[in-house]
Amino acid sequence: MLRQTSEQFSEQVNLQDFAMSISIQNISKTFGNFKALDNVSLHVPNGSLVALLGPSGSGKTTLLRIIAGLESAESGNVEYHGEDVTHRAAGERNVGFVFQHYALFRHMNVFENIAFGMRVRKRAKEEITKRVRELLSLVRLENLERRYPSQLSGGQRQRVALARALAIEPKVLLLDEPFGALDAKVRQELRQWLRRLHDEIHTTSVFVTHDQEEAFEVADEVVVMNKGRIEQVGSPQEVFDHPANTFVMDFLGNVNVFHGRVQAGFAHLGSLALDYPEYPHDQSSPAVVYMRPHELDIERLSNGRPHLAAEIVRIQAAGAVARIGLQTAGDNLAIQVDLSASRFAELGLKNGEKVFIAPKRVRVFVDRSPEYVI
Amino acid sequence: MTRRVLPGFGLSLSFTLTYLTLLVFLPLLACVAQVVSLTWSEFWSAAWTVRAQSAYALTFGASLIAAMIDVVLGLLIAWVLVRYEFPFKRFFDSLIDLPFALPTSVAGLVYSSLYVQSGWLGQFLVPLGIEAVYTRLAIVLMLVFIGLPFVVRTIQPVLESLEGETEEAAALLGATRLQTFLRVIFPALLPAIITGFALAFARAIGEYGSVVFVSGNIPMQTEIAPVLIVARLEEGQYAEATSVATILLVGSFSMLVFINLLERWSKRHYA
Amino acid sequence: MHSPSKPSGESLRRGLREEPGWVKWTLILIAVSIVSVLILIPVIHVFYSAIAPGVEDYWYEHGGDVATESGATGSASSDGNWFGALRQGFSAYYDNLFLDVKTRQSIVRTLIVAPSAVLLNIVFGIAAAWAVTRFRFPGRTVLISLIDLPFAISPVVAGLMLVLIFGAQGYFGEWLQEHNMQVLFGLPGLILATTFVTLPFVARELIPVMEAIGSDEEVAAVSLGANGWQVFWHITIPNIKWGLLYGVILCNARAMGEFGAVYVVSANRADTMPLRINQLFMESNDAGSFAVASVLTSLALVSLLAKVILERKTRKQMAEAARMEIPAEV
Numbered sequence: 001m002l003r004q005t006s007e008q009f010s011e012q013v014n015l016q017d018f019a020m021s022i023s024i025q026n027i028s029k030t031f032g033n034f035k036a037l038d039n040v041s042l043h044v045p046n047g048s049l050v051a052l053l054g055p056s057g058s059g060k061t062t063l064l065r066i067i068a069g070l071e072s073a074e075s076g077n078v079e080y081h082g083e084d085v086t087h088r089a090a091g092e093r094n095v096g097f098v099f100q101h102y103a104l105f106r107h108m109n110v111f112e113n114i115a116f117g118m119r120v121r122k123r124a125k126e127e128i129t130k131r132v133r134e135l136l137s138l139v140r141l142e143n144l145e146r147r148y149p150s151q152l153s154g155g156q157r158q159r160v161a162l163a164r165a166l167a168i169e170p171k172v173l174l175l176d177e178p179f180g181a182l183d184a185k186v187r188q189e190l191r192q193w194l195r196r197l198h199d200e201i202h203t204t205s206v207f208v209t210h211d212q213e214e215a216f217e218v219a220d221e222v223v224v225m226n227k228g229r230i231e232q233v234g235s236p237q238e239v240f241d242h243p244a245n246t247f248v249m250d251f252l253g254n255v256n257v258f259h260g261r262v263q264a265g266f267a268h269l270g271s272l273a274l275d276y277p278e279y280p281h282d283q284s285s286p287a288v289v290y291m292r293p294h295e296l297d298i299e300r301l302s303n304g305r306p307h308l309a310a311e312i313v314r315i316q317a318a319g320a321v322a323r324i325g326l327q328t329a330g331d332n333l334a335i336q337v338d339l340s341a342s343r344f345a346e347l348g349l350k351n352g353e354k355v356f357i358a359p360k361r362v363r364v365f366v367d368r369s370p371e372y373v374i
Numbered sequence: 375m376t377r378r379v380l381p382g383f384g385l386s387l388s389f390t391l392t393y394l395t396l397l398v399f400l401p402l403l404a405c406v407a408q409v410v411s412l413t414w415s416e417f418w419s420a421a422w423t424v425r426a427q428s429a430y431a432l433t434f435g436a437s438l439i440a441a442m443i444d445v446v447l448g449l450l451i452a453w454v455l456v457r458y459e460f461p462f463k464r465f466f467d468s469l470i471d472l473p474f475a476l477p478t479s480v481a482g483l484v485y486s487s488l489y490v491q492s493g494w495l496g497q498f499l500v501p502l503g504i505e506a507v508y509t510r511l512a513i514v515l516m517l518v519f520i521g522l523p524f525v526v527r528t529i530q531p532v533l534e535s536l537e538g539e540t541e542e543a544a545a546l547l548g549a550t551r552l553q554t555f556l557r558v559i560f561p562a563l564l565p566a567i568i569t570g571f572a573l574a575f576a577r578a579i580g581e582y583g584s585v586v587f588v589s590g591n592i593p594m595q596t597e598i599a600p601v602l603i604v605a606r607l608e609e610g611q612y613a614e615a616t617s618v619a620t621i622l623l624v625g626s627f628s629m630l631v632f633i634n635l636l637e638r639w640s641k642r643h644y645a
Numbered sequence: 646m647h648s649p650s651k652p653s654g655e656s657l658r659r660g661l662r663e664e665p666g667w668v669k670w671t672l673i674l675i676a677v678s679i680v681s682v683l684i685l686i687p688v689i690h691v692f693y694s695a696i697a698p699g700v701e702d703y704w705y706e707h708g709g710d711v712a713t714e715s716g717a718t719g720s721a722s723s724d725g726n727w728f729g730a731l732r733q734g735f736s737a738y739y740d741n742l743f744l745d746v747k748t749r750q751s752i753v754r755t756l757i758v759a760p761s762a763v764l765l766n767i768v769f770g771i772a773a774a775w776a777v778t779r780f781r782f783p784g785r786t787v788l789i790s791l792i793d794l795p796f797a798i799s800p801v802v803a804g805l806m807l808v809l810i811f812g813a814q815g816y817f818g819e820w821l822q823e824h825n826m827q828v829l830f831g832l833p834g835l836i837l838a839t840t841f842v843t844l845p846f847v848a849r850e851l852i853p854v855m856e857a858i859g860s861d862e863e864v865a866a867v868s869l870g871a872n873g874w875q876v877f878w879h880i881t882i883p884n885i886k887w888g889l890l891y892g893v894i895l896c897n898a899r900a901m902g903e904f905g906a907v908y909v910v911s912a913n914r915a916d917t918m919p920l921r922i923n924q925l926f927m928e929s930n931d932a933g934s935f936a937v938a939s940v941l942t943s944l945a946l947v948s949l950l951a952k953v954i955l956e957r958k959t960r961k962q963m964a965e966a967a968r969m970e971i972p973a974e975v
Contacts (some may be wrong), residue, residue, distance in 0.1 A: 070542055091548045103539035107561040117547035120557070168547055378974065379864050383875035387777035390788070393769045399839050400807030401973055405814060408809055454676035457662075459671055466677060468953050469684050474895070475945040475952070476688075477902025479919040480938040482924060484687040487694060487935075494690060495682070518684050537893055541662050580799030583904025583919065602800040604909060607805060612814060619802040627914050630797040634790065 004145065015235050020081050020204050021047040021171055027076035028064055029228075034267050036062040037073070037229040044172075045219075046081075049198045049205045051215035054225035055251065060208045061176055063225070066364075067206065068099045070092045080171055096203070099176040100260075104149040110136070110160050111145040117168035135163040138197070138338060155186040166201070170181030175207035181216060191218050212252050216240070246365045249290050256291040256335050267364045270306050270331045276364060288365045293338035295361040298324065298347060307356040310335060315351055317344060326357065375623070378451070400413045408616040421617035424601060425593050430621060433599040436510060437578035440517030441525075444574045445567055448525025455526075470526050473519055482587025484527045485516055487584030489588075508590030513598065521574030528570035532563055556583040569633060578624065689940060695939035698932035699737025703730045741936035743829040748937060751921035754804035757832060758907075758917055759900035762839040763847075766896055767889070770847025774776045775881075779863070789852065795844045804909025807834060828912040843899045850892030851885060856882050857963045887962060891955040899949040902941060 022044040029037040032186040037059045044050050052060035065071040067078060069090035077086045085093050107114050118128045136142050139159040149157055158178065160216040165173060178194065179187040198205055201262050209215050215222045216236040224231045224239060224247075243249040250257070260269035263284035268374055279285065299307070313334075314325030322344035324337045335357060339347070349355070409417060451501075454460075455467050473481065489496040489506035499506060506512050536559065544554040582600040589596040597605075599622050606615035663669065711740070723849070743749055777789055795803065810816050811828035821828060828834045866876045882889075904919045912919075916924055918937050925934035 019576060034494070061516070070546070073446060090542070090544075091550070093545060093546075094548075095547045097543065099539045101537070101539065103537060103543040105540060105544075105558055105561075107564070115550070116557070118548040120544075120547065120553050164543075344591050378866055380779050380860060380876070382775060382877075383780045383782075383868070386772040387780070387782070388775040389774050389786070389912070390769065394791060397789075397837075397844060400843070401803070401810060404809040405802070405806050407816075415830055435781065437657070445973070450672060451676045451679060456671050460673045460675055460677075466680050468949055469680055469923060471949055471952060472684050474660065475902075475905065475948045476900040477919045477922075477938075477941045479904045479922045480941050480945075481687065483934055484690050484694075487688060487931070488690055488899075495688065519687075522683060538662055576797060580797075580802070580905075582799065582801045582869075587923070600799050600905060603801050605763065605803060607808065607909060608912075612809065612812075615805055617739050619799075619805050622799055623802060626797045626799065630793075 015024045020171060022204060022206065023079040023082070024063070024067065025079070027063070027066060027073045027078070029059075029071065029073050033206075035228050037066070039336045040076075040228070040230055042223060042230060042233070044204060044206055046204055047202045048220045049195070049207070049218065050206045050221045052206060052223050052225060053210070053212060053215040053251075054231075055210060057226040057227075058227040060210075060225045064174050064176055064206060064208050067172070068097050069096050085265060087319070093170060094171050096162075096168065096170030096173040098158075098161045098165050098173075098175040098178055100180050102181075104150075104157055104160060104163040108150055109146050109148050110141060110152070113149070113160055114163045114224075116164065118292065121168070127303075130165075131167060135167055139199075140165070149168045153186075155184045155190055158182065158190060162197075166178055166203075170203065173203045173205040175205065176242035177208055177210070179209070179211075187214075194218055207292070224251065226251070239307045243363070246290075247287055247363070249312050249363060254293050254336065254338075256293065257295075258289045258291075258333060260287050261285065262287045262364065262366055267362075270308060270328055270333060270357075273307055274306055274359075274362060275366070278367060285366060290357055290359070290363040290365070291363070293333070293336045294321070295359065296337040297341065297343075297358045297360055298326075298337055298349065299356045299358050300347070302356045305358050308335070308356050310355060310357050312351055312355060315349060317341075326355070328357075329354075391573070400464060405616060405619065407535075408613065411618050412613055412617070417617050417620075418452050418614065420611075420614040421621050426599070426618055426621075428594045429597050429599045429602040429618070430625075432465065432510065432513070432597065432621070433579055436517055436574050436598070437515045440514045440578050440632040441521055441523055441571050441575035443514070443518050444521040444525045445571050448522055449529055449563070449567065449576075451522075452526050452529040452533055456530060470523050473521075478520070478581065478583030479587065481519060482516065482584035485512070485519070485584070485586045489515075506595065507588055508592075510589075512588040512590075513585050513596065516588050516621055517581060520581050520584060521578050524573040524577060525567070525570035528573065529563060529566045532566040565636070568636055568640075572629055572633045572636065576626050576633070579626050579629070656799070659707075677901035691935060691938050691942045694736055694935035695945070696731070696734040698935075699734035700730045700869045702737065703733040705938065710787070737932065738936050738939075741933045742940065747916065748921055751916040751918050751937070752940075754835065754915060754919040755901055757837050757840055758835045759897055761836045762843055762900045763893055763897050765836075765840050766844055766847045766892060769844065770849075770851050771889075771893060773848045774851035774855050774885075777852055779860050792848050793845050795841055800838075800842050800903065800905030801909055804838050804906040807838055807841075807906075829910055830912055832915070835907050835909040835915060835917060839900050839903050840907050842903050843896045846894035846899060847889070850888050854888030854959060854963065855881075855883055884962075887958040888918065891952065891959055894948050894951050895953065898945060901944060922944060922945055933943065 020063060021044075024042045024044075027037050027040045028035075033281040040063060042063075052063060054060045062071060066073050069088065073086070077084055079085065080093070086216045096247050105116065108116065110134055114132045115128050116133060117200075117298070123131075132145070133142075136145055139162055141156060141159055141163070144152065144156065149160070152160065158181075162175075162178075164314045179190055182190065191214060193361070207218070219236065221233065222236055222239050223233050224244075226247050232239055232248050234242075239248065240252055243252060249255060258269050260267055261284045262268070262276050262279040264282050265275065265277050265280050266288065267274045267279075267287060267288045279287075302309075309329040311329065312324060314323075316323040316325075320341055322341060324339060324344075326337060327333070328335060337357060405514070406432045412420070451470065455463065455470075468492050486507050488494050489499065489512065491497065491500040496506065504511070506515050540558055540562075541554055544558045545551075549557065580600065581606070582598075585598055586601055589598065589601070591601050591605075593602075593605075597617060602620050606612075606618065658945055664672075666834075741748065742752075773788075773792060777785060808815060808829065811821060811834065812818050813822070817828075828837070862880050863876050866880050871879070902918075902919055907917055908923070911920060913920075913924070918941055922934045922937050922941075923933075925937065
């Protein structure tokens with residue numbers, strides 16, 4: 001239901017011109033010898049919720065801090081809705097920023113924390129009280145306004161930090177690993193909550209995460225980063241289904257990776273030969289073959305389709321997905337296959353059984369660019 | 375109770391208690407016994423003479439002012455040492471501890487000779503009407519020296535451990551640097567500042583060795599309570615000396631209790 | 646709302662946690678001036694004043710008639726030059742320190758009193774830290790705060806207490822006289838007073854160190870069959886040595902410099918070095934008192950240096966201890 005409203009909303013956004021967007025052009029940043037960002041450009045559309053996804057050291061937090069004005073870039077521009085803010089101080093950019101460890105003011109209670117931004121702007125007392133109350137109800141902390149940060153749980157602190165950031169009516173909301181410091185259950189709840197909140201307030205938001213599941217669940221658009229560069233930008237579906245390169249493929253979840261060869265219109269992986277017309281040359285070239293566990297099927301009989309003969313070595317059937325560990329005959333490659341519970345029940349697989357693995361979808365990368373077969 | 379695996383509990387605890395009893399409790403008891411042997415009016419007339427009152431006022435007043443000055447100077451020095459880099463920083467940082475290590479009589483001797491009219495600093499100050507020997511100002515100045523490291527060394531570690539992110543958060547919310555200092559940094563330092571203040575104050579109340587050199591020790595004018603105690607003792611008036619000492623003790627003990635309560639409060643509030 | 650013409654790039658490049666350059670350098674200048682006036686200049690002045698009187702005398706002697714004198718004696722050594730001036734300065738300094746009988750006695754007395762007090766407080770500090778950090782018992786926290794009690798007592802009052810006990814009219818005064826013993830006006834009284842004033846130093850340093858290190862290693866040693874003293878010498882002492890040394894240095898610095906308590910106890914009859922400074926000052930012998938003061942200042946500077954070195958060591962050790970604890974808890 002909520003998911004649906006968000007989709008409607010993002011369609012509205014696409015119709016508008018990008019008046020509240022963030023635009024980053026050719027940003028570079030080095031720390032000593034370390035190149036944190038290497039000529040990065042990115043456009044964040046108005047009202048969208050974008051995830052910067054990447055491993056640690058990929059430059060995602062640095063990029064977020066440059067957008068906020070907490071860090072300055074060596075070259076390039078940052079624009080908010082077409083206005084160049086590259087040389088504007090952080091305090092004048094009117095951004096909401098949620099720090100990974102919240103950075104709440106320890107000596108101020110919840111109310112005072114949220115009111116801080118308005119107090120330093122010398123807003124009227126009644127206005128402040130009214131706005132803080134609104135925000136407290138928005139983040140569902142109505143009864144805790146007199147508490148100090150030390151008296152709150154991690155999830156509550158997180159929401160105070162968010163309310164504090166929203167209090168100054170920011171043009172953009174930036175969140176650095178917003179769920180990083182929370183335990184698994186709270187993290188799950190807060191993710192959904194943040195998504196719903198965004199659908200309510202529509203503020204253009206960017207958050208940093210290293211967790212692809214989190215990015216996919218919360219964001220409209222995912223920016224995959226690695227080594228100071230942007231590898232791919234797209235909706236979760238696009239990025240997952242059509243990874244631009246091996247890094248994206250590798251980083252986004254579980255995958256079986258094999259080193260094979262391409263030659264004369266075929267890709268070879270052990271006994272498996274797949275059509276690969278994109279490589280017609282006679283000279284063989286190394287290639288990387290990716291198979292997602294859920295894009296593989298297990299069959300008892302080889303019915304003419306390309307397959308790998310394998311033996312089941314491990315079955316873990318608890319949960320919605322049955323994870324089957326197999327070893328291929330001949331070259332002893334370890335492969336993981338995820339079957340739906342119903343498919344698993346239908347097959348009635350046993351440990352030690354000899355079966356055939358039929359790929360539904362395989363990705364072959366030669367020189368990092370993906371080509372699809374099947 | 376669960377950890378009696380290790381030997382030596384009886385020996386170490388009984389030695390500790392015996393040592394404390396002989397060295398601290400017994401002398402304290404002697405002091406109390408002396409006071410209790412006096413009648414209330416005897417005690418009061420000894421402890422509350424005009425001269426004594428003036429000595430208490432000076433002791434507590436000068437200590438208070440000195441501790442307040444220490445807070446201002448100490449905060450500034452701690453800030454500079456933690457936040458900035460400059461030549462000879464480590465050297466100046468180490469010098470801060472000198473008042474801890476330097477014998478108080480040496481401090482008193484040097485200060486008295488620095489600030490007299492012919493002294494290195496006095497030659498500039500005395501013509502301006504600033505007389506920093508044999509005056510109340512001299513006492514305050516001396517106590518500022520004695521108390522400075524207490525303030526610097528309590529603020530410094532807290533300032534070092536402050537999260538940079540809270541300052542960034544304040545800046546992002548639109549606070550100026552001054553607003554960030556006054557509303558975010560200073561309140562976070564406040565417990566340390568109060569502790570440092572109390573430590574400097576408590577130390578100043580009991581200080582004798584340095585002040586005796588610079589104050590001139592004129593009754594009713596520049597005589598602090600410890601000097602009065604010594605004067606009474608030298609006159610052989612034990613009861614009077616003990617009475618004055620009792621007031622001084624009560625003063626510093628209440629400071630100690632105050633420090634403890636304060637530390638407990640700040641731990642509860644900021645942990 | 647924003648005026649785009651207002652460039653704030655400067656504050657951006659500087660970082661949000663820094664002040665403008667002029668503020669920064671003004672603050673540094675003020676801080677350095679405060680430390681210089683309050684601490685550095687006095688230290689320099691001590692050494693200067695210890696040597697200067699001899700040098701001044703020299704120039705006074707050699708000032709007006711340098712030529713005549715050098716002509717008369719024909720020797721360059723007595724010529725009015727800086728080398729000679731300094732030599733006379735140092736020789737007067739030496740005389741002030743070692744040829745004055747009372748000063749010499751005061752040096753010896755301090756060299757007896759301070760180490761004795763330190764030794765007593767080392768034993769106490771180790772015992773107290775062992776009891777307080779290795780066991781849990783009712784009244785433990787009270788005991789910890791009682792150890793700090795002497796810090797809250799003015800040294801003069803501490804001396805007074807001892808006079809009340811051991812003085813002629815004191816509680817033990819008569820008994821002491823009958824047995825022809827004296828505590829005040831001599832070494833026993835000086836040692837007692839100094840021990841009282843410096844009592845918390847070693848314990849205060851050891852308690853956090855031993856708490857941080859924890860008792861796991863000692864328990865392990867006991868489980869392997871070591872007896873109490875073996876555990877103490879082979880496990881505890883190697884672990885706490887730097888913290889202990891740090892406490893000893895602080896304790897010693899204070900013991901050597903103690904004034905108020907020993908002043909009351911000695912009643913001008915047995916001077917330690919700080920008391921001797923006062924005596925010479927009263928006698929208006931500035932050169933003499935600064936000579937003694939310079940020795941004590943040198944000791945204070947050495948203590949500071951040792952403190953800086955040891956602080957680094959103990960901090961490293963405590964950080965290591967903290968790191969060692971993590972896998973044990975997981």
